Amino acid sequence: MTRRPFVCGNWKMHTGSQTAVSLALDVSEGAAAHSAVEVAIAPPFPWLENVARRLRDGPVSVAAQNCHFEEKGAFTGEVSPGMLRDAGCTHVIVGHSERRTLFGEDDSLVSRKVAAVLAASLRPILCVGETLEEREAGSTMDVVGRQVQKGLGKVELVELPLVTIAYEPVWAIGTGRTATPEQAQEVHAAIREIICSLGGEDAGSSMRIQYGGSVKAANARELMSMKDVDGALVGGASLDAFEFTEIIAAAAENA
Numbered sequence: 575m576t577r578r579p580f581v582c583g584n585w586k587m588h589t590g591s592q593t594a595v596s597l598a599l600d601v602s603e604g605a606a607a608h609s610a611v612e613v614a615i616a617p618p619f620p621w622l623e624n625v626a627r628r629l630r631d632g633p634v635s636v637a638a639q640n641c642h643f644e645e646k647g648a649f650t651g652e653v654s655p656g657m658l659r660d661a662g663c664t665h666v667i668v669g670h671s672e673r674r675t676l677f678g679e680d681d682s683l684v685s686r687k688v689a690a691v692l693a694a695s696l697r698p699i700l701c702v703g704e705t706l707e708e709r710e711a712g713s714t715m716d717v718v719g720r721q722v723q724k725g726l727g728k729v730e731l732v733e734l735p736l737v738t739i740a741y742e743p744v745w746a747i748g749t750g751r752t753a754t755p756e757q758a759q760e761v762h763a764a765i766r767e768i769i770c771s772l773g774g775e776d777a778g779s780s781m782r783i784q785y786g787g788s789v790k791a792a793n794a795r796e797l798m799s800m801k802d803v804d805g806a807l808v809g810g811a812s813l814d815a816f817e818f819t820e821i822i823a824a825a826a827e828n829a
């Protein structure tokens with residue numbers, strides 16, 4: 575099964591209203607040469623609608639970095655999946671490790687968000703990954719397996735193909751310390767096994783599993799050449815259109 579590589583830029587809490595638009599347009603121009611790759615960017619909430627409008631009909635989709643699981647209500651400061659769809663988003667990143675560690679999101683909350691994203695006809699990017707202590711204790715697959723199973727706990731089997739999983743080892747995020755291609759491959763293959771057992775061979779072999787954690791132009795090619803690495807969720811390097819386009823080009827080579 576060939577899987578279309580998927581590269582998403584997670585801008586986190588960076589950019590202003592002007593830089594968001596110019597960066598988005600530069601990424602769009604860069605992505606245009608690599609139609610074999612699905613490309614998305616995830617700007618901060620306030621810029622989503624404007625960026626999505628500027629990118630309409632282009633090669634780059636717009637993702638949100640988070641959402642609430644309810645459609646509406648008295649949830650001060652929160653944003654619902656339906657609002658994100660109205661703003662022009664097609665994807666939502668859910669369960670990022672920064673949300674889990676800094677904002678107390680647990681697997682049960684993450685699973686409700688994944689289900690809410692799908693209910694709003696959007697596509698979740700479910701983030702999973704172990705901490706350094708967990709890796710050193712030899713519990714990487716216990717942790718990642720649990721996050722995958724629980725995160726997908728409320729997903730109907732027919733919806734599984736709409737989900738992307740992003741494996742982001744916490745110790746590799748923003749540290750400059752990337753997982754080796756072999757370390758990434760090992761966890762990606764195990765995640766795919768879990769999807770096969772949950773939803774069958776087709777679901778498992780078609781699911782895109784991105785790697786995230788200090789991905790740069792210099793290491794993207796090697797990571798994405800691994801059999802089960804189907805793209806990247808990129809933080810810091812996605813704030814530079816040239817660098818991000820190089821990562822898209824690396825994904826295209828492996829398409």
Ligand code: 13P
Pocket residue numbers: 584670742746747748749750786787788789807808809810811
């Ligand atoms: P960095 O690429 O900056 O390590 O961030 C990875 C990440 O958290 C993407 O979601």
